[in-house]
Amino acid sequence: MVKQSENIMDKIVSLAKRRGFVFQSSEIYGGLNGCWDYGPLGVELLRNVKDAWWKAMTFRDNIEGLDASILMHPRVWEASGHVENFTDPMVDCKSCKARYRVDILLDELSTKKKKETLREMFPGKFEGQQKDEIIESEFAKIANDDNALRSLLSALSCPQCGNKSTFTDARKFNLMFKTFIGPMEDSSAIVYLRPETAQGIFVNFLNVQSASRQKIPFGIAQIGKAFRNEINTKNFLFRTREFEQMEMQFFVKPETDETWFEYWREQRMQWFYDLGMRKEKLQWHKHDKLAHYARNAYDIEYQFPFGWGEIEGIHNRTNFDLSRHEEFSGKSLKYFDEEAKEKYVPFIIETSAGASRSCMAFLIEAYREEEARTADGEMETRVVLKFNPKLAPIKAAIFPLVNRDGMPEIAKKIEHDLRPSFRVFYDDSGAVGRRYRRQDEVGTPFCITVDSETLENQTVTIRERDSMEQVRVAISSLKSWLSERL
């Protein structure tokens, strides 16, 4: 089972490269860890995913679009908590090679164990019957002091192998990429590549609201790149250092947050269903441990060949973000509700989808290997990407059945007429059966073939990708036939 799923990922990665969906970044230089480039078909797929999302979100009267700058004032990230919290000090056990996040390691110690450790570190100081709270707060103090933390770690034993004094020093990783504005590379010039697009929406909340004359409840949608200096990247497009997000932040009156939260949960799951994902491949994952900003959080997970993985998060962020930005900027972000005649900081329901991850999920979801009968009556494997036609990179391929009797000319004419409206592809090489299969492999939903009957009555066959069945359609109605299905 595991072996087969690895196999499927390998096949998809290989197909992705071969047919121009995804290439490794800087490949001729040996590649760059965790970075990928979208090729001719990949960029179409990604665009189609983003377009579908954009239409689903912003073709509403209560959601506005935004495209905020990737570089933002550094204080934004202090307010958001990323400067402080986007850091995970970690240690390794030198003996058994286990790795721990320091905060989790310390959290899991019992108060009793903490007391013992403190006594060992400071002989004589913790001999009496200290209250638990004192132990806990002393412990927290040490955990925040780099020097004290070092001796604390050497007093602890590894939960996995039980050896003592085997921890490495805590190493801090801030997951934000840093760079500098202007010619001086000093601390006053530091800016960050945004680790999420959401903050660009939060800080523009009142700008958008007043410019668009929206009333609460309303939302702001944005698609854009985000960057995280992940410790390790993994699983093709799943965990990369540069990725694209599709976020919509919905601003609501505080008491109505739970209702809207449920509304958006339902809407977002339905979006994936509508684009062809099988229900059994999607599940909800409820966060039990909530982040500092959230009141409620669910992820939509897709069943990748390597396991369940998050493709979208729907979070109730409360008024945390706007309140923090009020605090750090000194500017009011309160909204005056004319109807309720009250002033408040709105709550935010966040829907945050990964464009890159979704794109990969749609690619994997579409990938099928089927048994198909050949002309000789033998069964052979047919590789087909069963994209929803809306997502397919190429919408239709146009073939002359054979290269004579004027068929290529008619086919070329059809291509020329359709191209302004649809992404189409012309192919006249080899046998028509081979051309069908080639299009199957990149998920083209329709193949239009000019045959001898075309010469007589101006109709062509349209072969449907999934059923492989054909219908005859008049050349004059091709455009409307396709429009209805795309």
Next chain:
RNA sequence: GCGGGAAUAGCUCAGCUGGUAGAGCGUUACCUUGCCAAGGUAAAUGUCGCGAGUUCGAAUCUCGUUUCCCGCUCCA
């Protein structure tokens, strides 16, 4: 970051104990082709991931490094 595996043509891979590279598929051209890939003929394509070392000679041996995959860890 640790452990394991891998890296040879666009893809999948062969190349045994060192003698400067092959196959299948794909691609391109021409022919053939009358509806579901793998007919015919011809052609192009690799400094064997990168860098050192050993050697008269390295795809092959040694070391380093990069990338990918798996496991651990991590994923506010």
